[in-house]
Amino acid sequence: MNRNTGILIIAVIVIVIIGALAAFMMPSAETATASQTLMVINNNAPDHWAKSVVVMENVTKKDGSITNVYVESWKEPSTGQSVVNLTKELGYDNEALPAGTTFRMKMWSEPYSANSTGEVNMNLSLNGGDENHIDNETTKFDIIASHVLYQLPADITQGKTEITLDAAKGAAFLEGMNTIYVEVIVTVNADGSVTITPVTQPVLCELIAGIS
Known part of the structure; x- marks a missing residue:
């Protein structure tokens, strides 16, 4: 009886030690990511894809x-x-951009469909800030404009976003865009939100020559 009790106690101690080690070695959740500064573009139109190029x-x-x-x-x-x-x-890293950070954001957008033609109403929304603010209706900027549909490329089967700081690659993104254009000023606020100030409302235009 005493021997069995001793074995049981040892087994319990081993289990506790293993559990503690597992908890210690488990990667912790990245709670700091909640403070990261994001910019978000949503396609709210039900009848077409949206391609956007942003600078x-x-x-x-x-x-x-x-x-x-x-x-x-x-x-x-x-x-x-x-x-x-x-x-x-x-x-x-995991920090928000400093409060007061301001930049100009230019965006060109086009509608696409695999099997439809004609003109559609583009319905995009632009927002930003940390994770607690990117769905804030009061800071959202809506982009609504009519445009003729383009044929969706066969290799586009799911959404994707490509980002670069390389000017040559950025220029390649812009090639051939004949599109709806908007321009805003984005300012990062101390509470993690952003203020989006329109400069150019949605307009149909040829690709604006020259980007700084």
Whole structure:
């Protein structure tokens, strides 16, 4: 009896030690990511895909250098979303961009469909901030405009977002865009939200020559 009790006690101790080690070695949740600064583009239209090319101009990296951020994204109908993690792209680790950070954001967008033709109403929304603010209706900027449909490329079967700081690759993103154009000023606020100030409301235009 005593021997069995001793074995049981030893077994319990071993289990406790193993459990403690497992808990210690388990990777912790990245709670700090909640503070990262994001820019989000949503396609709210139910009848077409949306392609967008974005240039965020003269954004300050954590090392103090100035860069442009170039984005090409394809977004599915109704639920398609493109997320740009500026914290990651600009080297801020898990920190939000500093309060007062301001940059100009230019965006060109086109509608696409695999089996439809004609003209449709594009319905995009632009928002930003940390995870607690990217769904905030009060900071959202809506982009609604009519445009003729283009044929969806066969290799586009799911949403995707490509981001680069390379100007040559960014210029390649912009090639051939004949599209709906908008321009806004984005300012990062101390509470993690952003303020989006329209400069150019949605207009149909040829690709604007020259990007700084």
